[in-house]
Amino acid sequence: MQFYSTNNSDRFVSVQQALFHSLPVDNGLYMPSVIPRLGADFFNRIATDSLADIGFQVSRELFAGEIPNAALEELTHHAFPFATPVIPLETGKLSILELFHGPSLAFKDVGARYMAGLMSYFSQKGDADVHILVATSGDTGGAVAMGFHDVPGVRVSILYPSGRVSDLQEKQLTTLGGNIQAFEVDGTFDDCQALVKQAFLDSELNARLSLSSANSINIFRLIPQGFYYVSAYGQVAQYRKPVVFSTPSGNFGNLSAGVLVQKMGLPVHHFIAATNANHVVPDYLHSGQYEPKPSVSTISNAMDVGAPSNFVRLTHLYQNSYDDISKHISGYFFDDDQTRAGMQVIHDDFGYVSCPHTAIGILGLQQYLNQTGSDCCGVALATAHPSKFKPLVEEVLGVEVDVPQRLAVLANREKQSIPISCDFNHFREAFLQTV
Numbered sequence: 222m223q224f225y226s227t228n229n230s231d232r233f234v235s236v237q238q239a240l241f242h243s244l245p246v247d248n249g250l251y252m253p254s255v256i257p258r259l260g261a262d263f264f265n266r267i268a269t270d271s272l273a274d275i276g277f278q279v280s281r282e283l284f285a286g287e288i289p290n291a292a293l294e295e296l297t298h299h300a301f302p303f304a305t306p307v308i309p310l311e312t313g314k315l316s317i318l319e320l321f322h323g324p325s326l327a328f329k330d331v332g333a334r335y336m337a338g339l340m341s342y343f344s345q346k347g348d349a350d351v352h353i354l355v356a357t358s359g360d361t362g363g364a365v366a367m368g369f370h371d372v373p374g375v376r377v378s379i380l381y382p383s384g385r386v387s388d389l390q391e392k393q394l395t396t397l398g399g400n401i402q403a404f405e406v407d408g409t410f411d412d413c414q415a416l417v418k419q420a421f422l423d424s425e426l427n428a429r430l431s432l433s434s435a436n437s438i439n440i441f442r443l444i445p446q447g448f449y450y451v452s453a454y455g456q457v458a459q460y461r462k463p464v465v466f467s468t469p470s471g472n473f474g475n476l477s478a479g480v481l482v483q484k485m486g487l488p489v490h491h492f493i494a495a496t497n498a499n500h501v502v503p504d505y506l507h508s509g510q511y512e513p514k515p516s517v518s519t520i521s522n523a524m525d526v527g528a529p530s531n532f533v534r535l536t537h538l539y540q541n542s543y544d545d546i547s548k549h550i551s552g553y554f555f556d557d558d559q560t561r562a563g564m565q566v567i568h569d570d571f572g573y574v575s576c577p578h579t580a581i582g583i584l585g586l587q588q589y590l591n592q593t594g595s596d597c598c599g600v601a602l603a604t605a606h607p608s609k610f611k612p613l614v615e616e617v618l619g620v621e622v623d624v625p626q627r628l629a630v631l632a633n634r635e636k637q638s639i640p641i642s643c644d645f646n647h648f649r650e651a652f653l654q655t656v
């Protein structure tokens with residue numbers, strides 16, 4: 222498997238290059254050079270396979286030439302000791318794909334843990350220390366911090382927008398210590414992302430350090446996210462209906478991963494791109510015009526992205542054809558009032574407690590099913606455990622939300638972060654002092 226840049230499809234790089242360097246020098250994004258096809262028999266025999274087994278089988282198709290099977294098997298089983306169960310709300314019609322059973326209680330564990338496994342596999346072979354820089358709107362940081370904590374040969378710096386992540390999210394970023402360092406940025410997520418992008422383009426930093434990213438711009442975060450779409454398909458195949466996935470989206474890595482496995486042969490009937498008030502992609506799907514905007518703050522803060530970094534990948538997967546993409550993906554968006562009302566209705570109708578992001582996915586799916594009246598098996602992705610947004614969920618639903626033990630223990634640990642402004646030189650100085 223090799224990778225090309227969305228800005229230049231003639232030059233190819235290796236797995237290791239794309240893994241450790243994240244971004245091509247031409248400022249494009251890496252994409253797999255070939256997308257292997259898995260036959261229908263594969264998707265029909267995985268109904269009872271674990272996420273780890275599915276991850277192994279798909280990885281083998283992708284990386285057989287680069288990584289021995291035994292190492293891939295160990296890596297996937299170490300990365301995925303948890304399941305991604307499909308929970309029916311209305312049998313055969315509306316289900317939730319729960320992606321929050323990993324250590325940080327959000328779907329980003331899947332990508333972060335697989336990527337950490339790959340990096341530690343390759344660094345065992347004697348590479349220099351790697352410095353990972355990651356911008357987070359909330360959940361990426363926690364998943365990356367926990368996925369990479371104590372991984373030898375890797376140091377992680379996390380940039381997060383001050384005051385714009387939940388208390389427990391902040392604890393996940395700032396309390397592990399060791400090889401994990403948090404920078405608290407006086408700005409928005411887009412500012413954090415811009416600082417990271419600038420660091421990758423800074424020649425002096427790159428000359429001194431081996432910089433890498435764990436954001437969803439790294440293709441190895443995105444590829445494993447396809448595994449749970451496959452797992453979910455296996456769990457609902459018994460209904461023998463067209464399968465529709467609804468993905469609550471911000472940077473659009475999660476949705477791109479679904480489209481990628483669809484291109485590998487997964488029989489997905491349709492995708493829903495569901496967003497909050499940051500709705501540049503739903504707007505594009507309606508009008509054909511793509512107009513990135515500054516992000517606005519919402520209660521579903523992990524999706525507060527005004528210029529989604531994976532938009533280019535998404536359109537690339539459809540050969541930049543608006544006709545094609547708008548045929549396969551429908552976009553819906555919901556403001557905070559609609560999200561709150563949706564959380565309430567989902568709780569009243571199904572007894573299901575959802576985080577605001579998950580509620581947006583469910584609302585998008587319901588809107589699609591109502592509008593088209595089609596007899597589909599709808600699967601909405603639950604991207605985070607409701608307890609990650611405990612105060613909000615309790616305020617909206619008036620019920621108590623239990624915090625799983627693995628998150629609860631963080632509440633008493635002390636926050637350690639380095640405050641910085643949005644100025645790149647300021648960040649650069651502070652960062653260099655930590656290395």
Ligand SMILES: *Cc1c(COP(=O)(O)O)cnc(C)c1O
Nearest residue numbers: 360470471472473474475523604
């Ligand atoms: C990151 C995140 C999203 C958005 O995922 P993208 O891949 O950036 O589109 C949605 N929900 C939650 C809870 C998240 O943490």
